[in-house]
Amino acid sequence: MAKAQHRTPEYRAAYQQLRRAQAAGQWLVCVESECKRSSRDISPLDRASISHDQTGTVILGPSHLGCNLSEAASRGNRMRAARVRRLVL
Ligand SMILES: [Zn+2]
16 A cells, blocks of 8 residues: 555546656756765656655655665665664663
């Protein structure tokens, strides 16, 4: 099941816009602060996704799928680490 942040009309609209742009052969630019690729260019053939800000509520724009997943994973790790620290202290 998709996360709540992926069920909003804004996210769906942004995602459809991304798919349409790629289908039309347009190149996009990865918005992640730490792009994992050698170039921020997103080709029409790259697997792309829509990135949110750190709160997960504001849509930033298109990103490489790998960059987005990497950012989400490190954000999750930070949140889990903070929770563990609270439990330990
Ligand atoms: Zn990227």
